[in-house]
Amino acid sequence: MENVEKQVREHAKKLLADGAVDVVVGYEAGTLPFQTTPCIITDPDDTGRLIWNRFCSVNLAKYVHDIIFAHKESQKRTKPEERTKKKVGVVARGCTTRSLVIHLQEKQYDRDQVVIIGVPCTGFVANKKLSIAVDGREITACSVSGDTISVQTKNGGKDLPISEVLADNCMTCRFNNPVISDEMMGDEAPAIPNAEKEYEAVDTFEGRSINERWAYFTKEMAKCMRCYACRNTCPSCYCKICFIEQNQPRWVGVGIDETDTQVFQFMRMFHMVGRCVDCGSCLEVCPMGVDLRTFLKKLDKDDCRLFNHRAGESMESVPSLSAYAENDKEEFVFEP
């Protein structure tokens, strides 16, 4: 992993120095011990700040989109012939590249505007799980060696197998290596062993009674305080004006009514049909720990079972709601 980190730094430096990209998006150390934060680097000498480890969690595709669109917006008053394109280099693991594929398929920017520095991924540590593992105590230091993670708190240290604190989405990930990349850093990571169990939780949930499902949904949505962090971090949520802020018509109320929250979450999740790459960013940033994954994974499952499509799998796979087939299943259609 250190080797990959070194290669990322060198490659980013080279790209910036050659002018192949204007900016590199990657991860750097955060202000708290072991935590990481996205960073945006424009100076080749700053590339030493880049890191790559098991604590890099957020999907960086969102930043690529933001940078390119902020630049586009700033050129509104420039003559068309003088406009420039922003080129972004991005440190991308499997799910990040899938999000980039979705952006490219949805024609958000051109392929030559993004240089993908592919990194192999073996899963990231979920902050919430780690916090639970140490009973919510403040973590002073944390390090990973092999498959063991050592956590230090003021009350002493603790060694844990890393599988106990990996994010749920990483445990059953099918795409831990980049699906597209311009340059791959290091060797490809081995496949995740439990990938075929990815819909197990959904199957269990489907088996519960309708009232139990509703009770769980309302319980989870009652936690939501509508900070919209999930939307802000989601690479597939890039509308200039989100339906939440739209007021003609006003789709969803902004008050404290519980059904407004349910409708907001339901519709935001529904917008992820065939677009959710299960990167876990929304879960990672949610301050209230709302279990969105149980629901998002259902959309993924249906998308896969009904339309044989996986979000951002390859540039050729057509987004499922942008396409149709004459023989799509229609058992759900009511015939009197």
Add this chain to the structure above:
Amino acid sequence: MTEKANENWEPKIVAFVCNWCTYAGADLAGISRLQYPPNVRLIRLPCSGRVNPFYVIKALQEGTDGVLVSGCHPGECHYISGNLSARRKFAMLKNFLSYVGVEPDRTIFTWVSASEGEKFSKVIKGVTEKVKALGPAQKLVKKL
């Protein structure tokens, strides 16, 4: 929906229908003097592909007991493929609504062509019966 289910309770059903087939089908049912329950409120749209899933959710939130979406039969869309795109959307929507715990019979999708006045009246009868059996909507409903 604060009213309790009693014997006199009648469901409110909103139907989003396409201009070219189902609306004309409803027209035919009317011309042919076919009887169907008066619980349904038709909303005419250009195509079933025009139905934003949000319309369905919003209708449920604002207090309808059932939602019907109906368009041309697959392959007969006035806009060639509007209903085929809609079919994918609704397959996902219906599954997802039922997954979060909203009764699947509250949202019903069907195809009625312009010549099927008979079928239209049957559909409305069927939908009204289904929704009546479920009782007033409780889930997702905004209490005003």
